[in-house]
Amino acid sequence: MNRQQKKEHGGFSRIVYRCIRWSVHLLYPKITVDGAENLPADACIVVGNHAQMNGPICGELYFPGKRTIWCASQMMSLKEAPAYAYRDFWSGKPKRIRWFYKLLSYLIAPISVSIFNNARTIAVYRDSRLITTFKLTIEALRDNTNVIIFPECYEPRNHIVNSFQDKFIDIAKVYYKRTGKTLPFVPMYIAPKLKKLCLGKPVAFNPHKPIEEERRRICEYLMDEITGIAVNLPRHTVVPYANISAKNYPCNIPDEVTST
Numbered sequence: 001m002n003r004q005q006k007k008e009h010g011g012f013s014r015i016v017y018r019c020i021r022w023s024v025h026l027l028y029p030k031i032t033v034d035g036a037e038n039l040p041a042d043a044c045i046v047v048g049n050h051a052q053m054n055g056p057i058c059g060e061l062y063f064p065g066k067r068t069i070w071c072a073s074q075m076m077s078l079k080e081a082p083a084y085a086y087r088d089f090w091s092g093k094p095k096r097i098r099w100f101y102k103l104l105s106y107l108i109a110p111i112s113v114s115i116f117n118n119a120r121t122i123a124v125y126r127d128s129r130l131i132t133t134f135k136l137t138i139e140a141l142r143d144n145t146n147v148i149i150f151p152e153c154y155e156p157r158n159h160i161v162n163s164f165q166d167k168f169i170d171i172a173k174v175y176y177k178r179t180g181k182t183l184p185f186v187p188m189y190i191a192p193k194l195k196k197l198c199l200g201k202p203v204a205f206n207p208h209k210p211i212e213e214e215r216r217r218i219c220e221y222l223m224d225e226i227t228g229i230a231v232n233l234p235r236h237t238v239v240p241y242a243n244i245s246a247k248n249y250p251c252n253i254p255d256e257v258t259s260t
Helices: 002-008 012-029 054-062 083-089 095-118 130-142 168-179 211-231
Strands: 032-034 043-046 067-072 121-126 147-151 152-154 160-166 186-191 196-199
Touching: 002 147, 012 054, 043 054, 043 168, 043 211, 067 130, 067 196, 083 095, 083 186, 095 186, 121 130, 130 147, 130 168, 168 211, 186 211
Parallel strands: 032 196, 043 147, 043 186, 067 121, 067 147
Antiparallel strands: 152 160, 186 196
């Protein structure tokens, strides 16, 4: 959180956040980290599957070392949070109960604003303020703070991960211009059912290639690596990006594979 955000969210909000964080830390299962040796010595971008709220929770509570997490700016605004939460989390619910989730989206808005404005986050804007997102991200990286991003969208890719929005790769282009360093991207798979956070081998941005090519190459690598990490773990239920019924959650090893 930057200085301006701290001014806008006072002591009471921070107290609420600390109480919520303490409660979540107490109740949420202890997560073990595999592959921490894959983190570069310098700061990097860590890219993971969202696993609904599990990704941000694991990133905040259990990711090793200094880190900050990209967060949708709407979830940090009392005015914008209800509509965003309903659209992103619950719009797929059956029509007969959507009224309940619309109400819930307003009830959770103050909690959302308290959490995301006091946790280690960087607001992600989708308008002219995107320059602020990039500026704060570069500052964090230069301060040797790893930046965690969950870039899935609603377009399915496979049974493990959805396709990635790819513009976050542009951070590496700006970072190279500012520092002369190539930025690594580290794949991360969150497996709540196994109580694991798994880190894979990094891929480095190539500043001498067209940005469109690098977006495609790096995102393909990250999605494939996250999938590979998942399918090589013991059989478990995958928590998908979409907020669907738990009975429809996929397995990391499809039934047709285990039956052959």
